[in-house]
Amino acid sequence: MLRLSALYRFPLKSGIAEPLRQAEFDGLGLAGDRRWMLVEEGSGRFFTQRAMPQMSQLSALWNVAGGLTLSAPGFESLEVDVPENTEQSLRGVTIWRDTLRVPDAGDEAAQWLSAFMGRPTRMVHVPADRARWLPSGYGTVEDKVGFADGFPILLIGQASLDDLSAKVGRPLEMLRFRPNLVVEGSEAFAEDGWKRIRIGEMEFRLLKGCSRCILTTIDPKTGERSADREPMTTLKTYRERDGDVWFGQNIVNDGPGTLEVGMPVTVLE
Structure with a gap:
């Protein structure tokens, strides 16, 4: 069976x-799956383990409110709330051939992640109304x-x-x-x-x-x-x-x- x-x-x-x-x-x-992504601060280009294998050590636990708890070896954990889906919060990002504007998770998360990644990094969230087509x-x-x-x-x-x-x-x-x-x-x-x-x-x-x-x-x-x-x-x-x-x-x-x-x-x- x-x-x-x-x-x-x-x-x-x-x-x-x-x-x-x-x-x-x-x-x-799946609810909460791949709703968050790291991007290069300047270009908005997405980061993955393909070029950044240290991401395999980055934990981002989802909570029922949709936010994350970030943790990694040598770093204190950080709670990140779902950003407001407003024009002021939007950041242009690129994932493969798609370009879209999605809410940025804010400066505190960016500072934490930039330290972990070793380069200027932002984190973004995709609400359902800004999702991509297949x-x-x-x-x-x-x-x-x-x-x-x-x-x-x-x-x-x-x-x-x-x-x-x-x-x-x-x-x-x-x-x-x-x-x-x-x-x-x-x-x-x-x-x-x-x-x-x-x-x-x-x-x-x-x-x-x-x-x-x-x-x-x-x-x-x-x-x-x-x-x-x-x-x-x-x-x-x-x-x-x-x-x-x-x-x-x-x-x-x-x-x-x-x-x-x-x-x-x-x-x-």
Whole structure:
């Protein structure tokens, strides 16, 4: 039987994962997931672990009011409230090909994060009415995304990771791939062929495979890159297609709802 075996929230894009037993879902996917992002102060260009691996050590815990608690080794924790969604608070930012204006979290958070990052940094928040559209050709006019790369939710089958670990020759951490949902009980890469699934009472559409990058070579515990460039080296031997390496599925939820670890998963299509 297929079941939901893990739930993860990433309140801050490229920050530490928050394991969950239960999660609410709204119009942007998992509530509180990737609603915050760090940007370069001058350009507004987004930061991720790809260029800033120290972000793997940055914890940003989400609270029910939507704010964050920032913490990192050697730093005192800082509470950050959701900024007001007003014209005066807006900052222009760029994430991949998208440019948008979103509320800035303020100077106190910027000073704390600039010290941690070692360069002038601002933090921004995306309210629902300022969210981005999905990449052209995917989803519907109702589907939007916060600060995730392109799609609101990432699903990975546990068997797919087990298969990759066996080929690499050592256990790999699921969090290298930063999924929101992990499903167990299927064959390796079975999720590649799914189009619609139900988890509990919620339904999801699988829109596109997830192309992977160097971020997967960063140890989520230490922030260090793998000297052997694993797991990308092995993935390229059997998961490369059209110049990209694929692992996991980008999905969207049809309406709000609640998931709990252990819920049954049904493939509808």
